[in-house]
Amino acid sequence: MIRNYLKVAFRNLVLRKAFTAINIIGLAMGLATCLLIVLFVQHELSYDNYHAKADRLFRVTMDGQVGGKAINLAPVGVPVGPAMFHDYSGVEATTRLYNEGTFIVKNANESFKEEHVIFPDSNFFEVFSIPLLKGRAKTVLLEPNTVVLTETMAHKYFGNQDPIGKTLTLGTRGLFRVTGVCQDVPLNTHFHYDIFASIRSVQLRETWLSSGAYTYVVLRPGYSIDNLKAKMPELISKYMGPEIQSLLGISLVDFHRKGDRFSYQFQPITDIHLQSHLENEIEPNSDIQYIYIFSAIAVFILLVACINFMNLSTAGSAGRAKEVGIRKVLGSVKQQLVGQFLSESVLVTFIALFVALVIVVVALPSFNQLADKQFSVSSLIHGWMMPGMLLASLLIGLLAGSYPAFFLSAFKPISVLKGTVRAGFKSGWLRNTLVTTQFVVSISMIIGTMVVYQQLHFIQNKKVGFDKDQVLIIHDTYSLGAKADAFKAELAKLSSIRNVTLAGYLPAGASNQATDGFQLKNGAGESITYREQSYYIDESYVPTLGIGIAQGRNFSKAFPTDSAAVLINQAAVRQFGWKNPVGQQLMTVGNGSPESRRTYTVVGVVNDFHFASMHQRIAPLVMFYGSDNYQMALRIQTTDIAGLLKTVEQTWKAQTNTPFAYSFLNERFNNVYKAEQRIGQLFSIFAGLTVVISCLGLFGLAMFTTQQRTKEIGVRKVLGASVASVVALLSRDFVKLVLVAIVIASPLAWYAMNRWLQDFAYKIDIAWWVFALAGLLTISIALLTVSFQSIKAALMNPVKSLRSE
Template sequence: MLKNYLKIALRNLRKQRGFAFINILGLAMGLACCLLITLYVVDELSYDRFHEKANRIYRINSDIKFGGNDMHMAVSPDPMGPTLLKDYPQVENFVRLHGRGTWLVKQTGKANSLRESDILFADSTLFDVFTLPLVHGNPKRALVEPNTVVISESAARRHFGNQNPMGKTLLFDNRLTFRVTGVMRDMPTNSHFRTDFFLCMRSDNYEWGRWLSNNHQTYILLKDGVDPKQFSKNFETIIQKYVGPQAFQFIGTTMNEFRKAGNRIDYSFIPLTDIHLHSKQNIELAPNSDIQYVYAFSAVAVFILLIACINFMNLSTARSANRAKEVGVRKVLGSVQHQLVGQFMTESILLTVLSMVLALVIVQLAIPFFNDISTKQLTISNLFVPQFLPILLLLPLVVGLLAGSYPAFFLSSFRPISVLKGKINLGLKSAGLRSGLVVFQFMMSVILIVGAMVVYRQINFIQTTKVGFNRDQVLTINEAYALGNQTQTFKEEVLKLPGVLNGSVSGYLPVPSNRSDSPLFPEGEINQSGAVSTQQWGVDYDYIPTLGMELVKGRNFSREFGSDSTGVILNETAVKVFGFKNPIGKRVMQMQDNEGKKYKAYTVIGVVKNFHFESLRQNIGSVALFMDPNRGAVSFRLSNQDIPALVKQIEGKWEQMAPGMPFSYSFLEDSFDAMYRAEQRVGQIVLTFSVLAILIACLGLFGLAAFMAEQRTKEIGVRKVLGASTSSIVGLLSKDFLRLVLIAILIATPIAWYGMNQWLQDFAYKIDVPWWVFVLAGLVAILIAFATVSFQSIKAALTNPVKSLKAE
């Protein structure tokens, strides 16, 4: 029986090649989109699950409201981990990580350094908590001794070639020597943090024991059976026992008084496997994604697959007239309904199997482009892993059953006597269902078009909005500390080059980085009510003009004023939080020690206009600029002349003063844009799949239009004989479809408006969704639908009426 089903199915596919082509291509595109998005979603959901103890590992977050700032951070105080392990038997172990950014690294005795990023300090318990296999070294001892380092296999090849690196030393920033005590396998890409270097935490030059400083990512490994929600209630005891006394010493107030004033300090757990998609904290070790994108892309995959299935159902039911007599004859000869259903379902599944084969070819061709816009490293081989194979095998079967179920039962239900007498018009019988499915297709297409347009408008708003400084053509040279004491000389030499307008030495730039806030106090108010949590940046005399910032009051730092070493420039937010009506000349106090016993007074000499130094998702916080150049970076403002040639000249100056050191630079505009790469990727992906969704929908519309034109062949002939014009016939055949598209637009508009407004809530600075976005999306859908339908309509309208009237 199955052999007979397949033989007849293949015969029908050969007989209706155009119908088969449209169905196979539409389904293949839908399946390919579904597979690509499924690969993306599975990868996103797999983050950090490679750790054997992942279900028991939790990171401690800090939520602090103090001094006018409400901070949500992925870090906690350095004593938190050791204290929890000491005080609570429910804790099996802990590990702290401390990011120290990018360093220049070379093998001791070598001339040239390599720029290595995302270097981390880690406790010796690292390998007890996380699953990071070592190929060389003892995980129990690897990070116990100071000045030891564990490197990845990739780092070992970069610095030691084919040599065994164990016991050899690496020089960091030409000043710190670390001995290699372990080589680990490269960390998987699906980790919320990645590094090639773990340095012993005991080597970190840090003031330990500070409960009021939050600088370490702290991970806790709970014992089996411990309820994390119940255990997290112990944080209140930690606050009262340890944080409270330091807070009292620091600002002279108890924790109860601190909270009554509207301030708070809270700690919480987040499961390790939730960090990548669910954490919205600041000071992450690496940028995270968002579970909303996973939901959105999953929905897009389902919608595109549904659109492809709808095409199949629409075309199959529409073409039923051509199979009606076949069904009638089969029933007269004794075929029962379940045999007919089996025949049509076999045809449907055969079609989906062929579509799946074509879909895999499309995925293989499209995956490099998809990886480029999603920044993933997916391969088609990911589809053939054991956990994915069942999906790959079941998907065509499920899609075949879903897409073919209605046509099968619809066709098999025809009454043979009525069919053979030609008393029913089977092709139009299910027009209501087909209309509803067309509306659904174009409704989803319009929603995707609106989504892509709003994402791009928000990104454009971010890129063009005034951020309080001029980010154009500012060249930043990283790791300027490689210059040693020649930093200022380097700056002066570069400023002599034609085309270099200004320059500044400072590691503090208005782009996100691992900075933390510290309190400043108005003179005479060293208490919690006077404290203002403030970003405190060390800059030089040329910082403000180099970055094109605007002073709204007072003056900039000047070499003419020797007292500027005790001067400070505040931004408008800081002035507002301090409550200064006339800030120039006011004095603020900066804490000089960890115990809150020594303070230094600074006089406000200027007020700088607010500038964005974090993402536009956040409001502008308080910033204080001090005369204290940090040698981490040197920035230069360049003119509009030949930038590449100018950069080459600056590189020449660098090589003269820092031989063997890599010349690493970036443009401030690129660093600013990097904050929104996630949104840019989302916009590109949504736009791509919007185009594909519309294309698949149009394939179905094309087939339906061809069928409807065929059904009305004689009507068209009669109308032409009676004098109807080509345009009137095109309008007649097109208006029904365009009416359905209009209905889809009306339904899609409120849904798209609500969804995009929800997405925009993540931004403190955002666009209003304009009405014309919906109009434009609707016009695009109408024009595409009209172009699709009118092709068949014009073809039918131009047919010789004599041939049309002879057609029977």
């Protein structure tokens, strides 16, 4: 029986080649898009699940408030982890990751810049499930100046030789002996390090109020994280209270009475990638919102494809009415007819699945580049993916084919053979509802795409408070050591360079940054503590970046007292409540001892500039006068960029063997918003696919309508109706559906995109014309889609139209 169903189904599909092709293409596009999104979502949700102790592994973070400013830090004080392990029996283990930034790593012959170097505790490989290929987990990092390399790094530095026992030089940290080799860190992890050096190789700052190390705790089986959370006030009182007394000169009780506080939170390791957006994250994380968005897009696109299938099947059903009538007269029962039509539906979906897989394989390299992933064809057959695809295709075939199957099988043979079955086709409310749903999705995605691109354009063109164009960044100038000033002086002589500054912190890209505690007196004479962003700059920093001076002056070598001076931004002026900031004084908290506290005088106020992402409000900033040779910024003025770079590189190589590396400030600024750019591109692609698939559905409805109104069109033409009036008549109903879709989609899209914009501290207002343009675009596309069928029907010879009845 099933074999006969499939044979007849195949014959019917071949008989209607164009109709079948449209059906398969629409469904295949929907399935292919859904498969790509499923790969993306599955990978995002899998982060850190591979660790054997993932259900008991948590990252310790710090939150609080000081001076009215919220604190949300990913790293915590160095002593926090060991104290938790020592004081609470429910903690099975703790481990820390201490980050010192970029290193120039050397073997016997070459030097390389490595950005993924970390200093973990000796039990790191016992806590995290990163298999060791050489060495024992308990001992590889037990001694100072020992290092574990990933497999890729071991091959990079030592080729096919056994790396165990060989040495590498890590920047100024000296020689490190290789004691182990581990597998490359999986992609679906919230950190991606290549070199693991023993934490015992560095001198740690053993203070609770500093943010020194990323700290993780492993709980004993059966011990609840809520039990550990409940003990945090006790821990803070025992260890942090004395530090607060020493640093600020007040008790923990008085500290809390002023509205200030510190506390520790615990993040499940599997939540970090999608749900953590703290200060000083190890690397930029994704966002759970994008998982919801793309999951919804996958469902909607698949829904649109299924709706197409139903509409196209229904549109072609009128031509098969007599076939149904004859089958029933010859003895076919309803169940057999339902089985026949469902077989056709399932056959189409499996053919569409095959085409979809071909599309996915072809599109996978481009999708990887766009989504910044590394999916392979094997990902499609991994685990439950293949059974899931087959089951989903079967369900889609049964669901999408159910309405046409039951609709056709319900025809009465007498009505069909008498030619009165068309009355049953006049109730098109379901088809109209389905097409309207399609265009609600399409219009919403068009509006979403326009809003995303408007926001990105706003960010890239907003006045950021500094001039990011024509600024060349030279990396790793810290490797020059004492030669940094000489290198700066050599470059300053070049006519194509207007200004040069040695800069620890720049408004975009990798930088050295810090936070400091400051104390000020309020009107009542009480000391108020603030925790503010701070860094050291030289006198060339402000002019090199084109930052404006709002009040006072810039640092200058002509003023020896500037060693005890600071520049602050306008946000700091507002934070401190100063009306006349120039000449005001602030005192650093230091390490608590009187000799570590220093008083600084404000000599100038700079205009607010965006030194962090526009997801955040401009925060208060304090800039000290001094030297930080982490990197160098050059304000250039030349059209011969290649020639300038060659000259700078030659000057660099005359000073150091460190590889020459550079970037441009505007490129680094744009890279900050790379995730949003990817979202915008994906949105536009998915919106385009949704519109195309929806138009196939509209084409099916137009086909159905023209078939049903063939006699009416013939009569109208006999009575003198023009081609234009017939086209307008057939198009009017479709325009109504699109207008209804616009009314429904506009508030939905506004709500969704307004929620997305809330992640930005600086954002656009969604203009009315966005909705109008999306509606106009959709109406135009709809009219173009139905015009083919409408014009074809209007140009038909009325004699043939009436004879067909």
